[in-house]
Amino acid sequence: MKQNFTVRHGALDGVEAFLSVAHHRSFRRAAAELGVTPSAISQAIRALEARVGAALFIRTTRSVGLTEAGERFLARARPAFEELVAASGVARELGQRPTxxxxxxxxxxxxxxxxxxxxxxxxxxxxxxxxxxxxxxxxxxxxxxxxxxxxxxxxxxxxxxxAVRLTNPLPLIILGSPAYLARRGRPERPDDLREHACLRLRRSNGALASWSLDDNGRSIEIVVSGPFIANDFPTMLGAAVEGVGLAQVPAPLATGAMATGKLVPVLEQFAPMTPGxxxxxxxxxxxxxxxxxxxxxxxxxxxxxx
Missing domain, CATH: 3.40.190.10 (Periplasmic binding protein-like II)
Structure with missing residues (x-):
């Protein structure tokens, strides 16, 4: 038989009032602490006792004491309530200041x-x-x-x-190492890429990315081929530095390699812009x-x- 482990609606009502009365042993002082009337405290306790199914306090005209059920309820309820208060404080802190x-x-x-x-x-x-x-x-x-x-x-x-912009739009540039270009020649037109070893990127959905180029405002998509596939730009860039083939990457990634002469851009006039x-x-x-x-x-x- 399936059991319901959720807390019943209103099951926590009156717990704070109970803990205050148990602490002060007084309905009047508990009411003053919580900023309500003694009759409101009495109603909350009666409703809690009705839900629990047992009397929690022994009341006389001169004193308030806990029943055995009340003592057991207090032993479990007080640390649980303190944890709830602490949890609320932690959540409130996260919601109020940068932490x-x-x-x-x-x-x-x-x-x-x-x-x-x-x-x-x-x-x-x-x-x-x-x-x-x-x-x-x-x-x-x-x-x-x-x-x-x-x-x-x-x-x-x-x-x-x-979305919040971090960079300006970025060009996608094609690069090759001096050794590769000396061996295979420089492509002069987009169609020349079909005769080159082009390093490819596998996207997170499993598809191989085609290369995008821009021919005087006309977008071109070319399905390239080559000996190496990577799933990120730095790995593909490293392969290009080693002369494995041409790579197409966002320009800022290749700044260092171009500055040191490890990679040389080609087909610069066909570089498309990405949003950034x-x-x-x-x-x-x-x-x-x-x-x-x-x-x-x-x-x-x-x-x-x-």
Missing amino acids: GLLRLTVPRSVVPILLEPLIASFCRAFPEIEVELAASEELVDLAAEGFDAGIRLGQFIAPDMI VFLYYPGHRQIMPKLRAFIDHVKGRSGGTN
């Missing part, structure tokens, strides 16, 4: 170029907030996985999310102060807007 654990899901590629300086300044500004970064290419369900917010390229963010990188979060009515503090910090440093 607690802020969990963010982010692509591994944005951590060094964007988040490391941002997180460092945020942690200095809000020492009572702990920041947890889960670096993954997976497009997770924020609420189901317990994340406060995520960071992604704009094209991958669901339309029902609130955004912080995103569900559109709750009330945003917890820890997330609001992070949003304001992001806006203050990037000039982004919702």
